[in-house]
Amino acid sequence: MLTLRHSALRAGHVFQPTLRARPVSTSWQTPQNPLKKGLYATAFVISAGLFAVYYFDSRSAIHRYIITPTLRYALDPEASHRLAVRVLASGLGPRDTQVDDERLKLELWGTQMSNPVGLAAGFDKNGEAVDGLLDLGFSWVEIGSITPKPQPGNPRPRVFHLPEDGALINRYGFPSDGHASVLLRLRARISPFQPENVDVPTSLRPGSVLAVNLGKNKTSPVDSITDFVSGVETFGPYADVLVINVSSPNTPGLRGLQTRSALTDLLNGVNAARKKVASASHATRLPKLVVKIAPDLSEPELLDIASVIKESEVDGVIVSNTTVSRPSSLVNSNKGEQGGLSGKPLKPYTLAALRVLRPQIPASIPLIGCGGISTGADALEYAKAGASLVQIYTSFGYDGAGACRRIKDELNDLLAKEGTTWQEVVNSAVNELSRKPVPPPIPVKAEELSDVQVLINEAKELGKLLDQLSERSGSGNTMGVPTPL
Numbered sequence: 001m002l003t004l005r006h007s008a009l010r011a012g013h014v015f016q017p018t019l020r021a022r023p024v025s026t027s028w029q030t031p032q033n034p035l036k037k038g039l040y041a042t043a044f045v046i047s048a049g050l051f052a053v054y055y056f057d058s059r060s061a062i063h064r065y066i067i068t069p070t071l072r073y074a075l076d077p078e079a080s081h082r083l084a085v086r087v088l089a090s091g092l093g094p095r096d097t098q099v100d101d102e103r104l105k106l107e108l109w110g111t112q113m114s115n116p117v118g119l120a121a122g123f124d125k126n127g128e129a130v131d132g133l134l135d136l137g138f139s140w141v142e143i144g145s146i147t148p149k150p151q152p153g154n155p156r157p158r159v160f161h162l163p164e165d166g167a168l169i170n171r172y173g174f175p176s177d178g179h180a181s182v183l184l185r186l187r188a189r190i191s192p193f194q195p196e197n198v199d200v201p202t203s204l205r206p207g208s209v210l211a212v213n214l215g216k217n218k219t220s221p222v223d224s225i226t227d228f229v230s231g232v233e234t235f236g237p238y239a240d241v242l243v244i245n246v247s248s249p250n251t252p253g254l255r256g257l258q259t260r261s262a263l264t265d266l267l268n269g270v271n272a273a274r275k276k277v278a279s280a281s282h283a284t285r286l287p288k289l290v291v292k293i294a295p296d297l298s299e300p301e302l303l304d305i306a307s308v309i310k311e312s313e314v315d316g317v318i319v320s321n322t323t324v325s326r327p328s329s330l331v332n333s334n335k336g337e338q339g340g341l342s343g344k345p346l347k348p349y350t351l352a353a354l355r356v357l358r359p360q361i362p363a364s365i366p367l368i369g370c371g372g373i374s375t376g377a378d379a380l381e382y383a384k385a386g387a388s389l390v391q392i393y394t395s396f397g398y399d400g401a402g403a404c405r406r407i408k409d410e411l412n413d414l415l416a417k418e419g420t421t422w423q424e425v426v427n428s429a430v431n432e433l434s435r436k437p438v439p440p441p442i443p444v445k446a447e448e449l450s451d452v453q454v455l456i457n458e459a460k461e462l463g464k465l466l467d468q469l470s471e472r473s474g475s476g477n478t479m480g481v482p483t484p485l
């Protein structure tokens with residue numbers, strides 16, 4: 001954007017001499033008062049130039065205090081979202097011009113990431129603004145969810161602001177342009193990978209990754225894996241990370257998917273497709289496979305997921321999606337709307353899920369924290385709960401283009417104050433939490449419980465019988481255990 005900013009100013013310089021040289025030739029300038037008009041024009045150019053300087057710096061407060069709130073109040077939530085995507089897609093969006101501090105660096109899957117702040121799925125559903133978003137300083141940009149077929153999603157309105165709560169409720173229902181359109185868009189910015197450039201991330205920027213979040217057709221059976229498999233086949237060569245959702249809470253169908261065997265089948269199917277894609281592209285590059293879970297899972301469900309993840313080839317877990325619960329703290333009248341709640345009120349739920357999951361998952365598998373992060377302190381809290389990286393969505397919606405930079409700056413200050421680095425905080429949290437893993441209680445279902453009870457009862461009966469038998473036979477003990485003399 002540096003070039004853009006300069007060209008905007010340069011345009012101003014060129015404009016003024018032209019004005020003076022041929023004042024009469026321009027129709028909008030009356031010969032009677034050329035000086036005054038010229039001044040106006042100059043003032044306009046200068047203020048536009050200043051505006052441009054502020055606008056193009058994602059760090060400037062203009063985004064947090066002026067542009068984003070104005071957008072929010074002037075337009076309905078979905079329209080302001082669409083406008084933001086369009087501006088970022090146009091290449092005219094602001095830019096984080098700052099170099100990330102050394103303290104923020106981390107290693108993820110053996111690659112250096114420049115900072116730990118990512119953008120969560122759902123903002124750029126169709127991969128229109130990948131570069132504009134990377135320009136804002138995110139180290140992880142996740143597009144999607146993308147469904148195989150184009151689908152419109154739920155009827156509007158389907159996004160609701162709860163500003164007093166720092167929250168959103170959405171029931172978008174996964175509107176998507178579909179695989180084919182999004183694939184064309186990604187292909188336009190990147191050509192299929194050749195063996196010689198396997199080291200370049202598909203984000204095309206060292207230190208950042210592009211993740212693709214895969215969805216399902218609305219009409220697909222809940223436990224069918226074909227949509228995810230086709231997503232892997234379609235986007236595997238264009239993504240550093242593929243994200244699949246095992247998240248929908250409180251949907252009867254989902255409960256089915258989240259039972260161990262169904263989840264195992266899903267992960268095995270997706271993994272087979274992933275490897276096929278990697279070998280077909282003659283590249284050693286294998287996109288990482290990450291699952292995203294809901295914050296509404298019970299502890300036994302989380303332990304189930306952990307045990308499947310340990311046995312499958314999953315590279316990471318995003319904790320978490322939106323919640324269907326409605327904490328009593330909510331004040332905005334939109335709190336009654338149906339859908340997933342995101343933002344500040346989600347944070348305790350997500351942190352709780354993270355704290356259950358972290359000790360159950362091998363330290364080598366990173367967890368990615370997502371839910372209600374809006375400050376550097378929030379991000380640090382996640383690191384201390386064992387998250388290697390964080391993602392934001394709602395706070396980005398509220399604060400605008402500068403949210404990522406601000407969180408990074410705040411985080412950097414906190415880390416400096418504690419005399420540590422992000423990586424150190426994560427490492428010690430993960431080591432601490434993985435040291436004494438609590439053995440996962442084996443969840444026992446009601447019917448299994450009764451089976452076990454039957455066995456115990458039968459064993460007791462048998463024991464009694466044997467005792468009686470041994471008393472009668474006078475041997476004293478039937479089990480071969482030496483009798484004390």
Ligand SMILES: Cc1cc2nc3c(=O)[nH]c(=O)nc-3n(C[C@H](O)[C@H](O)[C@H](O)COP(=O)(O)O)c2cc1C
Nearest residue numbers: 120121122145170320321342343371372392393394
């Ligand atoms: C409007 C909106 C749309 C979303 N769409 C998706 C989506 O398509 N796929 C997905 O996995 N998550 C989606 N999410 C969930 C976010 O990725 C994220 O997990 C959640 O909002 C929690 O983070 P936050 O509190 O920082 O917003 C959406 C969230 C919002 C608010």
Ligand SMILES: *[C@@H]1O[C@H](CO)[C@@H](O)[C@H](O)[C@H]1NC(C)=O
Nearest residue numbers: 145174215216222245248254
């Ligand atoms: C996520 O999974 C659940 C359960 O399979 C499903 O209902 C929901 O539509 C999925 N989301 C997407 C984007 O496919």
Ligand SMILES: *[C@@H]1O[C@H](CO)[C@@H](O)[C@H](O)[C@H]1NC(C)=O
Nearest residue numbers: 148149217220221224226227
């Ligand atoms: C989803 O849509 C795609 C594209 O039409 C189709 O090939 C696929 O079979 C559908 N998936 C399911 C599970 O119906």
Ligand SMILES: *[C@@H]1O[C@H](CO)[C@@H](O)[C@H](O)[C@H]1NC(C)=O
Nearest residue numbers: 245247248321322323324340
């Ligand atoms: C996330 O959660 C919402 C409800 O909280 C649900 O509708 C959706 O299917 C879940 N999955 C994804 C990928 O967003």
